[in-house]
Amino acid sequence: MQTVVTLFVAWIIGDSLRATDSRRNQISRSSIVLLVCIALAFATTPAIAQQINTPDEVDPHRLIRSEASCEQAGGFAWIVRRLPDGFRPDLVRIDGGKAAIWTGPPGTYEIDLICQVDGALAQAHARVVIRGTGPDPSPPGPGPMPPGPNPPEPDPSPDDVPADEFGNLGRRVFSLLKANASETFPAGELAALYQSTADRLTGTTTPIIPTVSAARVVLKEGHDEILEGESSAVWMTCRIEIEKVWDEHQRDMDRTKAARFIAAVGTGLQAFAD
Structure with a gap:
């Protein structure tokens, strides 16, 4: 952009030197208008x-x-x-x-x-x-509360998610989704996947999942069916955190403990869905 402005100014000077007095006045007025427009363009260009x-x-x-x-x-x-x-x-x-x-x-x-x-x-x-000095692209704040006897409840906070034995993994998942996910993120579907997998791993519901490895396969297949595009990228931020915590507890991760781990993730997902 600076190169364009430099060339434009050089053209104005050269044209003015070649023009008559009346022509110079006309060029000067036009040049001022164009230079003002360029300056405004610089001032409003997003950073x-x-x-x-x-x-x-x-x-x-x-x-x-x-x-x-x-x-x-x-x-x-x-x-x-x-x-x-x-x-x-x-x-x-x-x-x-x-x-x-x-x-x-x-x-x-x-x-x-x-x-x-x-x-x-x-x-x-x-x-x-x-x-630069571009406009703030932040979305507008929430509008006024709609009238009615039952106004919507405030959004949950991480403290509303139950604590768990895995360093409050459910709260971490909730916080990551709160920071990164949009309203279209399929948190409810993922929460159902994680809860049903946990129940099947403990034998509470059927068909029973016999091993921890089999449960991880079930979750992966569920991810492939539910997640796509932007949702997949958002979930990747959570997955990195989940895998890190999993590695910390993997040494004694039997079926019962794995089921509690999976349920903790589901709790964070459900809190965001609600």
């Missing part, structure tokens, strides 16, 4: 994050080369933490080893990039600076 290099610790072969191939491969890059208030996560376009982030107000933000290609995860931490 865009600068491109950042892919961090060295990330395997570049796991990163997506474009958003199109990302969708074809079932992989997504996702901003998962330290978002400004009011922001929703947005897809990050990976192209040529660089990540172009979303538009937004100026500031310096810490983000995590997560890519998934054919089931393989690649994570990266990045520091990105957004420059």
